[in-house]
Amino acid sequence: MTMKCEELLKMLNEYVDGTVDPAICEEFEKHMAGCNPCQVVVDNIRKTITLYRNGQPCAMPISFREKLHQSVREKWRQLHPTAEK
Amino acid sequence: MSLHVAMIAEVTEAELVRAAKAGDLTAFEELATRHERQIYSLAYRILQNPHDAEDVTQQAFLSAVENLARFREESSFATWLYRIATFAALKVIRKRKGLDTVSLEEATEPREDYDSIPHPEYIADWKQSPEQLVERNETQRLLDDALAKLDEKHRLVFVLRDVEGLSVTETAEALGLTESNVKMRLLRARLQLREELTRTLGDPATRIVRGHHHH
Numbered sequence A: 001m002t003m004k005c006e007e008l009l010k011m012l013n014e015y016v017d018g019t020v021d022p023a024i025c026e027e028f029e030k031h032m033a034g035c036n037p038c039q040v041v042v043d044n045i046r047k048t049i050t051l052y053r054n055g056q057p058c059a060m061p062i063s064f065r066e067k068l069h070q071s072v073r074e075k076w077r078q079l080h081p082t083a084e085k
Numbered sequence B: 001m002s003l004h005v006a007m008i009a010e011v012t013e014a015e016l017v018r019a020a021k022a023g024d025l026t027a028f029e030e031l032a033t034r035h036e037r038q039i040y041s042l043a044y045r046i047l048q049n050p051h052d053a054e055d056v057t058q059q060a061f062l063s064a065v066e067n068l069a070r071f072r073e074e075s076s077f078a079t080w081l082y083r084i085a086t087f088a089a090l091k092v093i094r095k096r097k098g099l100d101t102v103s104l105e106e107a108t109e110p111r112e113d114y115d116s117i118p119h120p121e122y123i124a125d126w127k128q129s130p131e132q133l134v135e136r137n138e139t140q141r142l143l144d145d146a147l148a149k150l151d152e153k154h155r156l157v158f159v160l161r162d163v164e165g166l167s168v169t170e171t172a173e174a175l176g177l178t179e180s181n182v183k184m185r186l187l188r189a190r191l192q193l194r195e196e197l198t199r200t201l202g203d204p205a206t207r208i209v210r211g212h213h214h215h
Ligand SMILES: [Zn+2]
Pocket: A004, A005, A008, A031, A035, A037, A038
């Protein structure tokens, strides 16, 4: 095994984001094939990112939504005094 | 041009922007409706406080109203809005810290490099797939708690890049960081979140304990 776990760790971002150089990618995969801990770490990282990407936006209080739209309308009228609304 | 309220949900973002630029408030409010939850979430996840998140969301939309004529439509409206909201959120963070510098790149701080990356400790397969996990109510709570434990500088990068889906370049621009710094912080954030989540979601039966002999 030429690539070490530490070296693999440094290239983790590029690997999971699919931006790693193909030659390095091959080495990366060769290392993983013989190193179970690295395999599991990479799998954990991918799942972590997937979970956060697919996470729900935080609930925004309805009372705040009304306040927000009201302040937008006020600002709008200040800037567009001729507008009918 | 004025848009009919009944069909407004089907109007494209670009059309709404054009209408809003021409003075149509309904079009702007539709833009706000489409993006407000995402902007609020972004602010909440950066600031970790509902009151500040509301302030920043409001500031971002008011600033968008004021600067709409200057929006050149080179990026999507959402991207433009994210940039405004991020800038407003970062201003709050700087204020909290009593900083008045523009960039969050801290010259005084020891440089982080790849040699000091913490090694993964708790290594185990997860008991459930992400698809199963998103179905569970506790998951979002677990994700938010883990995010809250990150150092702010790592959290900001992770939120913009992995939660909000900005590119590394866009994240670097938004935070006033170099791309290599963004990548470094992102790696630390991802590793720490992996660690946190795996401690809860990992199956202890599959846990791998690394020996000192390891490469
Ligand atoms: Zn390894």
